[in-house]
Amino acid sequence: MDADTPPHRYSGALAQEIEARWHDRWDEQGTFDTPNPVGPLADSSGFADRPKLFILDMFPYPSGEGLHVGHPLGFIGTDMYARYMRMTGHNVLYTMGFDAFGLPAEQFAVQSGQHPALTTAKNVETYRRQLRRLGLSHDRRRSVATTDPGYYRWTQWIFLQIFNSWYDPERNVARRIDELIAEFDAGERTATTGDWKTMSASARRQELDTWRLAIARDAPVNWCPGLGTVVANEEVTADGRSDRGNFPVFKRNMRQWMMRITSYADRLLDDLDVLDWSDAIKAMQRNWIGRSEGATVHFPIVGEAKERITVFTTRPDTLFGATFMVLAPEHPLVDQLTTSEHSKAVAAYKKAAGAQKEFDRQDAGREKSGVFTGSFAINPLSSQQIPVWIADYVLMGYGTGAIMAVPCGDQRDFEFARKYNLQIAAIQQPPDRLLDTATWPDAFIGDAPYVNSDNGSLNLNKVDNIDDGVRLTNEWLAKNGFGEATVTYKLRDWLFSRQRYWGEPFPIVYDTDGNPHGLPDAMLPVELPDTDQFSPRLFDPEDAMSNPESPLDRLPEWVNVKLDIGDGMQFYRRDTNVMPQWAGSCWYELRYIDPTNENNFVDPANERYWMGPKGKNANRTKHPGGVDLYVGGVEHAVLHLLYARFWHKVLFDLGYVSSVEPYHRLFNQGYILAAAYQDDRGMYVEATEVENRGGKQYYEGKVVRREYGKMGKSLKNAVTPDDMCAEYGADTLRLYLMSMGPLDASRPWESKDVVGVYRFLQRLWRNLVDEDTGAVRVLAEPADDETTRVLHRTIAAVREELDHLRFNTAIAKLIECNNHLTKLGGCPAEVADTVVKLLAPLAPHVAEELWSKLGHKDSITYEPFPVADPAMLVTDTIEYPVQVNGKVRGHVTVASDADSATVQKAAMENDKVQTALAGAKPSKVIVIPGRMVNIVL
């Protein structure tokens, strides 16, 4: 600061001094502590009688790099909204936790040689400090980290509830396993593995294990040798690699924990309708669940009485056009179907296909290949004998591993048929094609009348739409025993175990027969054992046949235990897997509600208050309950958001929560992008050291190439909130981030632009504070009429914008208002309080400071937000633009209560309008009251 800068100017240094002071005061006074209706966090403030609002951020993963300015974009948005809603009389639950288990922490620990518990604690500390500095109004008493034993005790407990339940397909809900046992005992339900009455205890246990919602079973899973663990489908990228680390992933059959999320497929799909989420996210979830309705069709095999080839098709109505079949090379019937003269070719083809990656096999653009098995199947509709081929574009892990090929209606089948000269039978008459498929350039996909689709007992030729065609075919298939209507899903069960160290241990032990047992509640939490042998066993990323080894396996004294879990003291072996990163984030919002509850994961009364479908501010029909506003990035569209909905629904079914859905309203914030610079070797250079001269960028004197990308260490373009706070203060950073554009848009960070909102705060400060003395400086004379109107228009506009999370325009309105005051020469005393209150949700530190200077003792946090006087929003006169044929030619000012005829008369008499009309007679004059006039010639 220069010697001639006034001592009390709103500088970066002053801002920091003010901010630090208010952070301490907020903490000391517990300003943001929010009461619950019952339990240890209840109080006598009466706030719990207010309408509630639960505002939630997707909690961060505390990485070692700390926050950059892009991270808190959403947090600042929710903070502004939370502060605004407090000022409009709501009891606001707003806090922040940490999603601290997972691979990156473990990888960082392995690299640095420090225990992940240490690095995680340190990182959480850094995050807490950085978030505090931004002035986020969190109720810090409610903060949790998923790695706290007091937290993951309940993660394990919820796992056990899922383990101890089964899905009742008739009632379409999860129920307790005890109720299943009762149904077996009463003979109301039949066991699938034998006669329940005569089963041994161990056999009964194994029968029950097949029903559980969380089960350990052999299944094709994604094995990632490079990470040393299996991963969920949702964690595999489109090109068959791990989303963490980008290592190859291989399909292998392994015994792993699975969560039966597929039981909930329809409910997860249907309940999207009652959620206030963007269509884009809903579409992604629908897409991921991938429900498709069709039919299972059984094809008899020529010369084979026992076996049939079963396929799933979404288009059973095209069955008349099925002229051959294709099996995956791995299909179990392949060997049986292959005739001796084709066995050599089939064996060679199988071997070649086995060496291919699944991802490559799905590539639609690839040249089709396949071989004939020598066998024929019978099309049940046409009774035609059709050849059975194998081809690598059919995958065993998808559907039944076999397809009926309808070359006239499917492009892949069409190409295959053309290549191998197989019959292409037309079953539709396309409008612009001949019926002779030899003349077709490609398959016909679309609506057209059916032809050649009549076998005497089923006639589709008179059907004109797919729905009826499917329905009639399905009915025929069922009646004749060749198949039935079937619904399939793309969604797979959730692979829930990981062979890593840094995660929640399973609360499961195995008896000497190898049967899993859930531990009793009193034995929770199963604490993650302390060890310095936490490195995972990693393999050559390409070594598909390697086998996972859990780090916990190396701790025999922890693994082998003698316990009494209800059957007396026995020897058990602990499960050595850990839960995936996503487990802790499946229910954290519930723990925020009741973070200190030792007896329950959340008290039902508190859950009802904060999450229930019928809240204090209810007027809700079909409301699913849940968090009122959930803000986070779109990258969790199918991972966290799907898993968390699933857990929540299980908890709902079991009666533990009153809300059907966890997150009623979801808002996806955009990303902060930043310029990144590459030198001529393609290496990223430190963005802060790049100079801009004459439209070109230079680093150490050499020209560099500019691109825009996500802010971060890898692009060397991170800007930290700490640096921004040090230069301008947190209020300026908050305003800049929010003024850049709408919250849901991604935009590039420009450090040089920050000064705009800094100047705004400086001007506003100067309108209220004498820069030389630091004393309040307000205008003695009362506000003139225009100032009063500007103020009330600002109040109305800021309310409107904040109600809709449009912080960018709210800030613009405040700047406009302040620009008016600046022209006026300062702020009239009578409007000062109101101006400061309008600012309070957005720039809380400077607002608190001004509020205090204006003589108020209490924090501004719970002051009522200003309400505009409607009388001040209307004006005596209105200036109408007058258009002639849609072009503005003049303006007229008339009384605001003038009727249309008066407005029209004034418009017609206007000089400029007269000139534009040039004597022509209008054919029509349109007057939109309060808006404009259009004269049509």
Place this chain on the structure above:
RNA sequence: GGGCGAGUGGCGAAAUGGCAGACGCGCUAGCUUCAGGUGCUAGUACAGGCAACUGUGUGGGGGUUCAAGUCCCCCCUCGCCCA
């Protein structure tokens, strides 16, 4: 290939179907200053004009309408998700 979204000044962006470009950055000029910076004042879509003003403008093409950045159809480009 399918689904969703977006294209507006030099830049970030505003705009219930009703005067396109609010607000901010940058830029230009003036004041402040020895100077730079800060601060203040004014201007700033483009083209023409000293000016009043005129014309043109929201990716391209068509349409609906008294009126279209906004609604509808086609196309182009970009982003995301799924293939």
